[in-house]
Amino acid sequence: MNNHEEARDERPSAEKTHLWDKPENVNRLLRVFYALCVALVLLDFVVHRHVVHPWERFFGFHAFYGFVACWTLVVVAKLLRKILMRGEDYYDVD
Amino acid sequence: MWIDVPPFLPFFLGALLVALAPRGWARSALLLGIPILGGLNLIGANPGPHMEVEVFHYTLTPFQVGTFSLLFGYIFHIAAFIGNLFALHLKRGDDDTLQHAAALLYAGSALGAVFAGDFITLFVFWELLSVTSVFLIWARRTDRSARAGFRYLIIQVLSGLLLLAGALIRVHETGSIAFGYVGLEGLGAWLIFLSFGIKAAFPLLHNWLTDAYPEGTPTGTVFLSSFTTKVAIYALAVAFPGTEMLIYIGAVMTVFPIFFAVIENDLRRVLGYSLINQLGFMVTGIGIGTALALNGAVAHAFSHIIYKSLLFMGMGAVLHQTGRIKGSDLGGLYKSMPITAALTTVGAASISAFPLFSGFVSKSMVMAALLEGEHYMVWPVLLFASAGVFHHAGIKIPFFAFFAHDSGIRTKEPPWNMLLAMGLGALLCVGIGVYPWPLYSLLPFPVGDFTPYDLTHVLTQTQLLFFGALAFVGLQKTGIYPPELRSVNIDAEWTYRWFIPRVIRGLVPVVSYLNGAVRAVALGAVFGIKAGTSRIYGPTGLARHWPTGSMVIWVTVMLAAYLIVYLL
Numbered sequence: 001m002n003n004h005e006e007a008r009d010e011r012p013s014a015e016k017t018h019l020w021d022k023p024e025n026v027n028r029l030l031r032v033f034y035a036l037c038v039a040l041v042l043l044d045f046v047v048h049r050h051v052v053h054p055w056e057r058f059f060g061f062h063a064f065y066g067f068v069a070c071w072t073l074v075v076v077a078k079l080l081r082k083i084l085m086r087g088e089d090y091y092d093v094d
Numbered sequence: 095m096w097i098d099v100p101p102f103l104p105f106f107l108g109a110l111l112v113a114l115a116p117r118g119w120a121r122s123a124l125l126l127g128i129p130i131l132g133g134l135n136l137i138g139a140n141p142g143p144h145m146e147v148e149v150f151h152y153t154l155t156p157f158q159v160g161t162f163s164l165l166f167g168y169i170f171h172i173a174a175f176i177g178n179l180f181a182l183h184l185k186r187g188d189d190d191t192l193q194h195a196a197a198l199l200y201a202g203s204a205l206g207a208v209f210a211g212d213f214i215t216l217f218v219f220w221e222l223l224s225v226t227s228v229f230l231i232w233a234r235r236t237d238r239s240a241r242a243g244f245r246y247l248i249i250q251v252l253s254g255l256l257l258l259a260g261a262l263i264r265v266h267e268t269g270s271i272a273f274g275y276v277g278l279e280g281l282g283a284w285l286i287f288l289s290f291g292i293k294a295a296f297p298l299l300h301n302w303l304t305d306a307y308p309e310g311t312p313t314g315t316v317f318l319s320s321f322t323t324k325v326a327i328y329a330l331a332v333a334f335p336g337t338e339m340l341i342y343i344g345a346v347m348t349v350f351p352i353f354f355a356v357i358e359n360d361l362r363r364v365l366g367y368s369l370i371n372q373l374g375f376m377v378t379g380i381g382i383g384t385a386l387a388l389n390g391a392v393a394h395a396f397s398h399i400i401y402k403s404l405l406f407m408g409m410g411a412v413l414h415q416t417g418r419i420k421g422s423d424l425g426g427l428y429k430s431m432p433i434t435a436a437l438t439t440v441g442a443a444s445i446s447a448f449p450l451f452s453g454f455v456s457k458s459m460v461m462a463a464l465l466e467g468e469h470y471m472v473w474p475v476l477l478f479a480s481a482g483v484f485h486h487a488g489i490k491i492p493f494f495a496f497f498a499h500d501s502g503i504r505t506k507e508p509p510w511n512m513l514l515a516m517g518l519g520a521l522l523c524v525g526i527g528v529y530p531w532p533l534y535s536l537l538p539f540p541v542g543d544f545t546p547y548d549l550t551h552v553l554t555q556t557q558l559l560f561f562g563a564l565a566f567v568g569l570q571k572t573g574i575y576p577p578e579l580r581s582v583n584i585d586a587e588w589t590y591r592w593f594i595p596r597v598i599r600g601l602v603p604v605v606s607y608l609n610g611a612v613r614a615v616a617l618g619a620v621f622g623i624k625a626g627t628s629r630i631y632g633p634t635g636l637a638r639h640w641p642t643g644s645m646v647i648w649v650t651v652m653l654a655a656y657l658i659v660y661l662l
Contacts, residue, residue, distance in 0.1 A: 018428070018429045019428075020428070020497060021500075030567065033560075033563070033564075033567070034564075036560060037560050037561065037564050040553070040556060040557045040560055040561075041557070043553055044553075044557075047549055047550070047553055049549075049550040049553065049554065050548075050550050052465040053465055053470055053473055053474075054470070055474065056554075060557070061554075062477075062553075062554040062555075062557040062558045062561075063557040063558070063560070063561040064561070065474075065477060065478075065481070065558065065561075066481045066557060066558035066559065066560070066561035066562040066565070067561040067562065067564055067565045068565075069477070069478045069481035069482060069562065069565075070481050070482065070484075070485045070561075070562040070565035070566060070569075071565045071568070071569065073352060073353065073356060073478075073481075073482050073485060074356055074485070074565070074566075074569050074574070074575060074576070075574065076353060077352075077353045077354075077356035077357045077576065078356075078357070078574070078576040080353055080357065080583075081357050081576060081581075081583070084354075084357070084583040084584050084585075085357070085579070085581045085582075085583055086581065086582045086583070086584055087581065087582065088580045088581055088582055090582045090584070090592075091582065091591050091592065
């Protein structure tokens with residue numbers, strides 16, 4: 001059941017193309033997504049947020065923090081691979 | 095309640111009946127009927143002790159409704175129903191009888207623990223949780239699962255022994271076996287804290303979870319994710335609310351696992367790490383200890399059980415259908431499993447705490463409690479973890495399983511019962527998210543004027559998540575995002591799976607050499623003494639003439655002394 005070596009392509013030769021097979025669909029989705037991101041930041045001009053934590057006072061704080069947090073997370077995790085990553089059979093061999 | 099029976103009893107009897115019942119509709123009816131009837135029977139149970147038994151001068155309370163018991167009681171029934179439905183299709187070749195019975199016993203043990211009124215009862219169910227659940231790992235019948243199961247069992251039983259030791263010391267100190275507030279004072283309390291900490295996957299005590307859960311059966315891990323750690327959360331909430339150290343332990347728990355989750359290839363292990371991350375929010379809430387925070391902690395446990403089992407069901411369905419679960423082997427499955435993909439995405443949205451999904455209405459209580467208690471240093475840590483959980487569980491899980499590059503795997507949707515169980519989980523995720531008030535009404539303390547859906551909450555959370563997603567898009571487009579690689583990442587388990595065995599193996603020649611050297615010296619000494627003795631006392635030894643010879647000398651000396659004294 002777990003024999004991953006046998007992962008083979010089971011695509012029928014004449015398969016219909018699916019939604020995300022077309023790059024233009026992906027790009028369309030991304031354009032909508034970018035527009036929403038811009039709109040969400042601009043809402044900070046309009047909405048009067050109630051602020052508790054001192055950092056929340058900054059314009060677009062949550063957007064900025066979310067972006068930086070995720071970017072940092074991935075970059076640091078990638079660096080951690082240098083220390084933590086071992087072969088798949090690391091614990092299986094003596 | 096119609097009949098006043100301890101909630102674990104229907105499950106234990108049910109397990110026996112399931113083992114005896116023939117496969118087919120009778121067994122299915124039992125598996126689905128027991129959680130429904132048990133749950134309905136529990137509704138509106140009065141607070142306080144319901145059953146007391148005298149044993150050796152102690153009053154055991156096997157059924158007591160405490161402050162937090164009912165909420166956990168309800169969700170455990172729901173989790174057991176969803177899990178049983180998800181596992182309904184199991185066949186003889188899957189060890190179906192074993193898995194079905196073990197799951198019922200496991201769920202029953204969890205119920206026993208959250209309705210235990212004393213330490214002895216708690217200890218019994220604490221250990222039963224371990225010995226019943228391990229079969230859901232062993233039933234996978236692989237070499238890896240066998241070994242992971244043993245490691246899991248050893249650590250879980252150890253947690254139970256710590257609980258017993260701590261409880262005995264406490265009973266000696268206080269004279270009472272009642273399970274209630276403990277607080278961190280004295281050796282007994284610390285042992286109990288450590289025991290709870292193991293089951294709640296505190297940092298460095300967490301490895302049993304990420305080691306064993308990914309090795310469970312596709313259906314078994316759904317149960318595993320629901321019960322053990324949440325019993326620990328319940329126990330912490332009862333015994334250690336407002337313990338400041340828990341705020342910091344919880345904060346660490348929210349952060350460190352997400353780094354592992356980003357680089358982990360086994361998608362069920364990714365979910366294991368994100369489980370610890372979510373437990374961190376609950377532990378922090380318990381540490382704050384205010385009504386809002388405790389409400390948040392247990393509400394989050396409630397919604398967490400549903401969305402986490404939904405995610406494990408989604409990945410279980412993928413594993414069941416394709417036999418693969420590694421991110422590097424999967425991708426593009428939305429083409430052949432669109433319903434599974436959609437339902438898993440609902441779970442992903444819930445764990446990420448998107449507005450209108452269940453995680454949002456419970457996690458925001460803990461976040462609000464942090465600000466209310468002016469924990470201004472901890473709040474950014476949990477906010478970082480909130481963005482991080484979206485990244486690794488919200489995006490990574492659906493993306494690498496169902497989208498990303500097309501792995502070429504073509505399969506079909508899982509059996510109807512799996513889809514139905516996932517559908518039910520997804521429905522609850524959205525239901526709680528859209529209309530949280532029934533959940534709020536079950537919380538131990540009045541919710542007051544707290545509302546998750548004010549404009550600030552919704553806007554800030556959406557900004558956080560959208561820009562987290564934007565970072566993901568950016569990292570993918572620039573190629574910085576680390577690819578899924580077939581690999582193992584070492585974690586705290588490295589100490590007992592790699593380091594200690596090698597230290598022991600390295601010590602064998604040293605010990606063997608020392609052993610030989612000491613024996614040689616000792617033998618040399620023995621033989622030396624023997625030879626010396628035989629030289630002096632042996633048949634040809636000197637000592638043969640010693641007695642007369644020495645006596646003559648001593649007599650001479652004494653006579654000489656006498657002569658001298660006489661002459662003086």
